[in-house]
Amino acid sequence: MLADISGVDAIFIVTGYTDMRKSIDGLYAIIQDKFPETESSNALYLFCGRRCDRIKALLKEPDGMVMIYKKLTAVQGRYRWPRDKSEVRNLSWREFDWLMSGIDIEQPKAIKTS
Numbered sequence: 001m002l003a004d005i006s007g008v009d010a011i012f013i014v015t016g017y018t019d020m021r022k023s024i025d026g027l028y029a030i031i032q033d034k035f036p037e038t039e040s041s042n043a044l045y046l047f048c049g050r051r052c053d054r055i056k057a058l059l060k061e062p063d064g065m066v067m068i069y070k071k072l073t074a075v076q077g078r079y080r081w082p083r084d085k086s087e088v089r090n091l092s093w094r095e096f097d098w099l100m101s102g103i104d105i106e107q108p109k110a111i112k113t114s
Contacts, residue, residue, distance in 0.1 A: 005059060005068075009042045011091040013099070015082045020049035020056060024067045027058050046091075046099070052078040055100070072102060080104040 012035060018027070031045050045058045054071040072079070079102055095105040 005044055007042055008044045008059070011044045011046070011093075011096050013046045013082065013091055013105075014048075015084055017050050017083070018047040018056070020047070020054060022047075022056075024058065024065050027056060027067070028065060031058065031060075044096075048079055048081040052081050055079060070100070077102055 014030060014034060018030070022030075027045070027047055030047070035045070041060065041062045043060045045060070047056045047058070048054070054069065057068040057070075059066040059068060079099065082105070091099065091105065099105050
């Protein structure tokens, strides 16, 4: 199904600043450069620019790519985006939900689930 993120195998966050003018091809080139060994047929890759008020996501499906775009409309709404480029991580669904809600994904007091 087109853009059904419930079936993804992995959610990757691309840390640092991303030029939000990039299209699907430009973002896919970043994925190929930063994640050559983790390229899955059902993965979601998240990108954020300097202003931290919008996210682009690339959903890699077995037969192609889908770009998803989300912009926070709340006044002064900003995503809490990790900027350390050496930190590449696979997000859990809980962390993904926090991130998309504008909450920091580093929750030291959150209950860990296996």
